[in-house]
Amino acid sequence: MSTTGVRLAPQRLRWAVADTVTLTGRALAHWRRQPGQFVVGLLFPVLMVLMFGYLFGGAMSVPGGGDYREFLLPGMFAMTMLFGIESTYTAVATDTARGVTDRFRSLPMTPSVVLTGRAAADLLHCAAALAVMLACGVAVGWQWRAGAPAALTAVGLLLLLRFALIWVGIHLALVLRAPGSVVVLQILVWPVGFTSNAFVSPDTMPGWLAAVAGYNPLSATVAACRELFGNPGWGGESFAAQHAVALAVAWPLLLTAVFGPLAVRRYRRLGR
Incomplete structure (x- = not known):
């Protein structure tokens, strides 16, 4: 690399960071102008906790008690x-459909910062949602029992999973583009969520479905969090159960490594 290139590298990095911060602020400004959508996104999981915890919880048994x-x-x-x-998908698809993405592409900025700005904003939004959920959990009697360091590690694994899923959502939005096609994503999201160990143990499922649930990326994070929080239901004899924490790191890293470059490549090819 030439001396000039070495000197320009830190400057390019500073501009990339500055552009990412600016685009993150843009997304946060949208949420300030539309607080209703933001609040609904925070409270919907709370409703799910109340529904499954109190309406169906009495009929559920936990493996091992x-x-x-x-x-x-x-x-x-x-x-x-x-x-x-779904919110990531809708935001990116809406910008693409309205031509906002094309205007960004015409500006003198690194193409990837448009996507990293969106990813950073969505990660902040999900961190706020997770904070609400933790408070909700404490309110309904949930506790972490394995100490603060383990609990913080579990929170980190949850945010790592979210970061990986952001890139999946961005890539799909750039492929399908139309905001209305979020229905397609919803059709995919619910089976992934329910064919996991989030609500019931895979031991209660038929053999083939238990295998699918055991190696679901979501299941790895859930099992790891149960272990790190010291909550009931973790453990088992399968490879996935014995190595839940390792898989909770490996799955998000793999998803990010696959869908991150795919999203950037797709963004660069828009309009061609």
Whole structure:
């Protein structure tokens, strides 16, 4: 690399960071102008906790015993990370359909910062949703029992999963483009969520479905969080159960490594 290139590299990095911060602020400004949508996104998982914890919880049994709401809450934390993919998809698809993305592409900025700005904003939104869910969990009697360091590690794994799912949502939005096609994503999100260990143990499922649920990326994060929070329902003899924390790191890293570059490539090819 030439001396000039070495000197320009830090400057390019500073501009990329500055552009990312600006585009993150743009997304946050949209939420300030439309607080209703933001609040609904925060409260919907709370409604799910109340529905499953109190309406159906009495009929649920936890493998090895224990309170069902403590079993449920780590699953709902992960489901909150999954539900956010729809808002990511809608925002990116709307910008693409309205020509906003084309205007960004005409500006002198690194193409990837448009996507990283969106990813950063959505990660902040999901961090707020997770904070609400943690408070909701404490309110209904959930506790973390394995100490603060383990609990913080679990929170980090949840946000890592969310970061990976953001790139999945961005890529799909750039492929399908139309905001109305979010229905397609919803059709995919719900089966992924319910064919996991978020609500019931895979041991209660038929053999083939238990295998699918055990290696679901969502299940890895849920099982790891149950272990790190010290909640009931974690453990088992399968490879996925014995290595839940490792898989909770590996799955998001793999999804990010696949869909991150695909999203950037798709963004660069828009209009061609």
